[in-house]
Amino acid sequence: MLHPSAQSRQDGHKVNRKIISKLQDSYLVTKTPASRKAKGSGRRKNSKSSKKTDSWFKRLGKWILRALLKLMLWTTLFATLVGLGFGYYLDRTITKTFEGRRWSVPAQVFAQPLEIYAGQRINKAQLVEELGRLGYRSDANLTAPGSYNSNGATLSTHLRGFDFMEGSRPSQRVKISFQNGVINRVQAKDNSEIPLIRLDPATIGSFFPSHGEDRLILTPEQVPPLLAEGLKAIEDRNFDDHRGFSITGILRAAWVNARSGTRAQGGSTLTQQLVKSYFLTNERTYERKLREVAMAIILELRFSKEDLLTAYINEIFLGQNGARAIHGFGLGSQFYFNKPINELAVHEIATMISIIRGPSYYNPFRHPERALARRNRILDTFLADGLISNPRHQDAIGSPLGVVSSPNSGGAYYPAFMDIVRAELSERYSASDLRSQGLRIFTTLKPREQENAQKAVTSTLQMIEKERKLAQGSLQAASVITDTQTGEILALIGGRKGRVDGFNRALNASRSVGSVIKPVIVLTALEAGLDWSTLVNDTPITMTSDSGELWTPRNYDGKTRGELPMIRALAMSLNLAMVDLGNTVSLGEVQRRFTDLTGYAPKNRYPSFFLGAESMSPLQLTELYGNFASGGFHTTPKAVIAVLNERGQALSHHPFDLTQSIRPETVASLNRGLEIVMSHGTGRSSPFAKQGVAGKTGTSNDNRDSWYAGFDNSKLSVVWVGRDDNKSTGLTGTSGALRIWNNMHVSSGVDPIVHNPADNLVEIEFATGRRAAKSCADVVVIPIRRPDTLPIKPGCGVRKTFGQRLRSIFNN
Amino acid sequence: MNIKLCISLLSIIFIGGCAGNQGPSASDSRASSGQSRTAKNSNKPAAPPQPAKIKPAPPKNSAAKILLAQADTALTQQSPAQAIVLLERAIRIDPREALLWIRLSRAHLAQGHTQAASQHARKAIALAGSDAVKTGQAWLQMADVLEAQGERQQAASLRRRYARYAG
Numbered sequence: 001m002l003h004p005s006a007q008s009r010q011d012g013h014k015v016n017r018k019i020i021s022k023l024q025d026s027y028l029v030t031k032t033p034a035s036r037k038a039k040g041s042g043r044r045k046n047s048k049s050s051k052k053t054d055s056w057f058k059r060l061g062k063w064i065l066r067a068l069l070k071l072m073l074w075t076t077l078f079a080t081l082v083g084l085g086f087g088y089y090l091d092r093t094i095t096k097t098f099e100g101r102r103w104s105v106p107a108q109v110f111a112q113p114l115e116i117y118a119g120q121r122i123n124k125a126q127l128v129e130e131l132g133r134l135g136y137r138s139d140a141n142l143t144a145p146g147s148y149n150s151n152g153a154t155l156s157t158h159l160r161g162f163d164f165m166e167g168s169r170p171s172q173r174v175k176i177s178f179q180n181g182v183i184n185r186v187q188a189k190d191n192s193e194i195p196l197i198r199l200d201p202a203t204i205g206s207f208f209p210s211h212g213e214d215r216l217i218l219t220p221e222q223v224p225p226l227l228a229e230g231l232k233a234i235e236d237r238n239f240d241d242h243r244g245f246s247i248t249g250i251l252r253a254a255w256v257n258a259r260s261g262t263r264a265q266g267g268s269t270l271t272q273q274l275v276k277s278y279f280l281t282n283e284r285t286y287e288r289k290l291r292e293v294a295m296a297i298i299l300e301l302r303f304s305k306e307d308l309l310t311a312y313i314n315e316i317f318l319g320q321n322g323a324r325a326i327h328g329f330g331l332g333s334q335f336y337f338n339k340p341i342n343e344l345a346v347h348e349i350a351t352m353i354s355i356i357r358g359p360s361y362y363n364p365f366r367h368p369e370r371a372l373a374r375r376n377r378i379l380d381t382f383l384a385d386g387l388i389s390n391p392r393h394q395d396a397i398g399s400p401l402g403v404v405s406s407p408n409s410g411g412a413y414y415p416a417f418m419d420i421v422r423a424e425l426s427e428r429y430s431a432s433d434l435r436s437q438g439l440r441i442f443t444t445l446k447p448r449e450q451e452n453a454q455k456a457v458t459s460t461l462q463m464i465e466k467e468r469k470l471a472q473g474s475l476q477a478a479s480v481i482t483d484t485q486t487g488e489i490l491a492l493i494g495g496r497k498g499r500v501d502g503f504n505r506a507l508n509a510s511r512s513v514g515s516v517i518k519p520v521i522v523l524t525a526l527e528a529g530l531d532w533s534t535l536v537n538d539t540p541i542t543m544t545s546d547s548g549e550l551w552t553p554r555n556y557d558g559k560t561r562g563e564l565p566m567i568r569a570l571a572m573s574l575n576l577a578m579v580d581l582g583n584t585v586s587l588g589e590v591q592r593r594f595t596d597l598t599g600y601a602p603k604n605r606y607p608s609f610f611l612g613a614e615s616m617s618p619l620q621l622t623e624l625y626g627n628f629a630s631g632g633f634h635t636t637p638k639a640v641i642a643v644l645n646e647r648g649q650a651l652s653h654h655p656f657d658l659t660q661s662i663r664p665e666t667v668a669s670l671n672r673g674l675e676i677v678m679s680h681g682t683g684r685s686s687p688f689a690k691q692g693v694a695g696k697t698g699t700s701n702d703n704r705d706s707w708y709a710g711f712d713n714s715k716l717s718v719v720w721v722g723r724d725d726n727k728s729t730g731l732t733g734t735s736g737a738l739r740i741w742n743n744m745h746v747s748s749g750v751d752p753i754v755h756n757p758a759d760n761l762v763e764i765e766f767a768t769g770r771r772a773a774k775s776c777a778d779v780v781v782i783p784i785r786r787p788d789t790l791p792i793k794p795g796c797g798v799r800k801t802f803g804q805r806l807r808s809i810f811n812n
Numbered sequence: 813m814n815i816k817l818c819i820s821l822l823s824i825i826f827i828g829g830c831a832g833n834q835g836p837s838a839s840d841s842r843a844s845s846g847q848s849r850t851a852k853n854s855n856k857p858a859a860p861p862q863p864a865k866i867k868p869a870p871p872k873n874s875a876a877k878i879l880l881a882q883a884d885t886a887l888t889q890q891s892p893a894q895a896i897v898l899l900e901r902a903i904r905i906d907p908r909e910a911l912l913w914i915r916l917s918r919a920h921l922a923q924g925h926t927q928a929a930s931q932h933a934r935k936a937i938a939l940a941g942s943d944a945v946k947t948g949q950a951w952l953q954m955a956d957v958l959e960a961q962g963e964r965q966q967a968a969s970l971r972r973r974y975a976r977y978a979g
Contacts, residue, residue, distance in 0.1 A: 112904070117874055119874050483907060488904070653897070655900065656916070656928075656932075664937075
């Protein structure tokens with residue numbers, strides 16, 4: 001007698017045997033057609049008895065069992081194939097993305113480097129400021145590149161190495177001596193003279209992809225050992241040993257999550273974090289975790305640990321700056337500390353690592369106390385792991401966070417200038433080339449000019465708003481500054497907030513230019529043989545257009561002045577007189593010259609063009625005035641000098657491009673007139689009015705736009721002030737734009753225009769155009785082609801020439 | 813009546829003469845002054861047949877001077893592209909130095925960019941101002957450009973006019 005349980009076990013065994021036998025049977029049936037044949041005959045022999053013995057129920061059971069087995073096998077086969085396919089797909093995707101990401105490098109854009117040589121006009125304080133902008137720090141021992149030491153009248157610096165267009169310049173120590181605001185000696189470490197050297201240029205931006213990720217790629221050799229080891233110590237202690245994921249890490253995270261009731265901890269390895277950053281979203285689900293692990297394993301199988309760590313260092317998200325996402329430690333170092341990664345101190349590396357855990361939560365700008373606390377914990381871990389010595393730990397713990405004062409305050413970030421670089425390059429390079437090929441773009445920007453101009457714009461607008469009780473922030477401005485001789489853009493201001501991406505008024509705000517157009521009429525008149533002393537009528541005029549529309553211009557002050565010389569009409573910006581002059585030389589001729597000088601035809605085909613009823617951007621106006629400032633050469637303002645590929649080979653060089661547009665003597669005469677606009681006309685309120693500068697103010701209807709375009713020997717500046725809603729500002733060219741220009745020159749002064757000697761300079765009375773002498777009041781000196789034909793101002797001591805006497809006899 | 817007519821005729825002749833002197837442009841007047849100097853030299857009794865080599869004053873700016881020397885070396889070594897980079901750097905430092913623009917014109921000409929070479933020579937002429945040597949050399953550079961453009965007669969004429977400034 002068997003125990004009931006034993007009995008049931010025996011029954012169970014019998015059932016199992018039966019099943020196995022059936023399985024074997026069905027296996028043979030399904031798997032071996034040969035045996036199926038053999039078996040078939042036997043089966044047929046027993047078929048009669050089977051039919052008798054097997055009930056229809058048993059046969060049905062057998063059939064179902066066979067069907068199930070078939071299904072299982074097919075499913076397994078299918079699943080295996082799908083799994084293999086998916087694995088292949090994952091492998092391909094991951095490998096491709098990883099390789100692509102490793103080499104997808106945004107183009108880097110550089111400013112003009114500062115040239116250092118004996119005779120350069122820069123004082124020590126300005127040079128220190130320049131070095132500070134590049135992230136150089138004061139260090140008496142000059143231990144590493146990127147440091148300087150100021151001592152008396154000399155400044156020593158340890159320059160960083162840099163790959164310039166013409167070749168590499170290794171890092172080196174230089175001693176610079178100053179005298180009266182000028183560099184008077186440059187010496188090497190061994191006291192030998194250095195005739196010419198330059199600072200490394202500021203990186204002013206990069207072309208990152210539309211999804212906003214910006215980064216500076218580091219090679220494994222560029223990664224400081226403490227950063228690599230520190231990352232492992234803080235983020236993934238078993239990085240060197242695991243194969244992509246860590247069971248202990250996941251278990252620990254699961255335990256913490258279970259206890260807290262939330263998904264608080266991830267337990268991810270560095271590889272998993274890299275996978276998450278490359279391929280996955282931030283959602284915290286178990287399904288995503290599984291995919292993450294699978295991908296991490298594939299990455300580990302495919303790539304070396306060094307590759308993975310470098311990719312992580314270049315990939316990890318470290319903060320957001322407007323539309324720009326800061327990725328990787330290379331860019332993070334510039335963004336937070338304004339220096340390259342190899343110059344970071346221990347405490348700065350710890351700060352960077354502290355940000356990884358939560359770039360927003362541990363943002364050192366917004367939450368410095370949190371960032372500091374976490375940084376110190378990380379420094380403790382460094383010490384505990386033997387990564388740093390006790391004294392270095394003490395030093396680091398005692399150091400402040402050391403980040404720059406605010407986002408974008410470090411280094412040089414000029415989005416408005418970057419717009420024109422982008423526009424210029426778009427003619428030669430695709431957006432994808434700029435975002436991924438690691439191009440190195442050298443530009444014409446001078447950061448000192450840019451900072452100075454931006455400061456002048458911001459502070460002057462604030463001042464004007466305060467004085468005139470206008471709403472704060474209601475005024476806007478834009479400016480373009482170029483080199484007078486080369487047409488290269490030295491600074492470009494797109495609005496009152498310089499470091500913010502937004503509407504670029506210098507390029508895109510097309511507004512009525514008002515009286516700044518008038519020099520084109522005068523140029524046309526001079527070329528037609530008229531003289532500065534030629535009398536024009538400042539009297540009321542009404543003109544009828546082809547459509548019968550009447551146009552009655554007025555002077556700004558509503559007054560009329562009768563006959564007066566052309567120079568006074570321009571200097572005082574008298575509308576009626578300029579319309580008269582324009583009609584004398586013809587609208588068509590003036591517009592033809594405008595087209596020659598700008599490269600495009602004006603939109604307004606009516607005489608109101610004479611008074612600047614023509615919309616132009618500050619950049620277009622710069623192009624027009626470049627003809628005057630350069631001494632008669634047309635240049636399209638340009639921002640790019642050259643583009644190099646990542647190996648330093650030149651892909652394109654953008655040389656000076658100029659075309660003579662005005663005869664030298666005519667442009668010299670026009671520029672003398674524009675100097676008189678400053679000294680005697682609408683520009684006379686400027687503190688620099690009589691220091692050898694030329695320019696013209698402009699005001700559009702209802703004081704909507706305030707313009708100034710002017711130049712000295714070296715720089716041409718165009719300034720616009722107005723409102724984005726195009727409402728009246730109440731400002732004239734003099735009270736708005738000219739004030740900004742004045743403030744741009746407060747610190748450095750102006751570089752007076754140097755004239756070529758001219759033999760036709762004549763003193764004339766400003767009010768009447770009659771020949772006068774210096775001893776008389778209100779005299780201007782200006783080129784006159786036929787001075788002997790000029791009427792003479794009586795009582796001025798000017799004697800008639802023989803020809804004049806003869807002429808007077810003839811006339812009588 | 814006859815006296816008045818005579819005076820009128822005299823005055824017309826006089827004024828016409830004055831107008832004739834006003835006519836040429838500044839650059840042309842410089843050209844004519846160069847010619848007159850040549851004429852004076854030719855009047856000297858024992859003047860050598862070949863003109864003396866005249867060197868223009870080097871750039872006052874020490875940095876521009878060094879870069880110009882490097883650019884000259886590059887031009888000698890048949891590397892005009894490198895010379896252009898060096899000369900543009902020099903011009904950014906000292907943009908009104910005519911000598912730099914003359915060399916830049918020469919470098920562009922060596923690259924076959926006659927249009928750029930012509931404009932840079934014009935720029936040099938405009939900047940040379942009262943410096944007769946630099947003006948002369950700028951015109952001689954223009955002669956080279958004109959020759960490269962197939963304007964041989966004009967080139968020869970300029971070379972004759974500014975022969976004494978050949979460096």
